[in-house]
Amino acid sequence: MENNTGSYGKGNREVKVSVGERTWGGADVVTYSTSQGTNLFRRNSRLVAILSPADKPIVTWDPPEDGHGLRFPLTVGKTWTESARMTLANGKVVPHQNSCRVEAREEVKVPAGAFMTFKVRCTSPRGL
Numbered sequence: 001m002e003n004n005t006g007s008y009g010k011g012n013r014e015v016k017v018s019v020g021e022r023t024w025g026g027a028d029v030v031t032y033s034t035s036q037g038t039n040l041f042r043r044n045s046r047l048v049a050i051l052s053p054a055d056k057p058i059v060t061w062d063p064p065e066d067g068h069g070l071r072f073p074l075t076v077g078k079t080w081t082e083s084a085r086m087t088l089a090n091g092k093v094v095p096h097q098n099s100c101r102v103e104a105r106e107e108v109k110v111p112a113g114a115f116m117t118f119k120v121r122c123t124s125p126r127g128l
Helices: none
Strands: 002-004 011-013 018-024 027-034 037-041 046-051 057-066 079-088 093-110 113-123
Touching: none
Parallel strands: none
Antiparallel strands: 002 011, 018 027, 027 037, 037 046, 046 057, 057 079, 079 093, 093 113
16 A cells, blocks of 8 residues: 655555566566556666556657666765656657766664665756
8 A cells, every 4th residue: 555645645545566578679678567557667777668558658768767866886975967868759859867966875764763875866957
């Protein structure tokens, strides 16, 4: 069960995710499918495409997007930039760029305990 208390409302909802494999663009990919669509990832965790429930591309990335955006090992002050071309469902190709910086190492306390974390801020000129 997912407890959603964000800006999309409150309450619990159950989301069924099916994991599979297929070929996309001549490469093997891992699929994560819900009733809302399918995300396609390369085996190195890079996001290739998001598909509609009808299996039509909503957006694709070239080169594939790094879904987690991190560059290990992390150290405070480390920066990196990643660029890609996004192709939208209407065929429009737009440039996409993320610039990230490790801002701090800090302790985060949650009900499960206290954990040392890195604070990473990523920005995009397009606001994505």
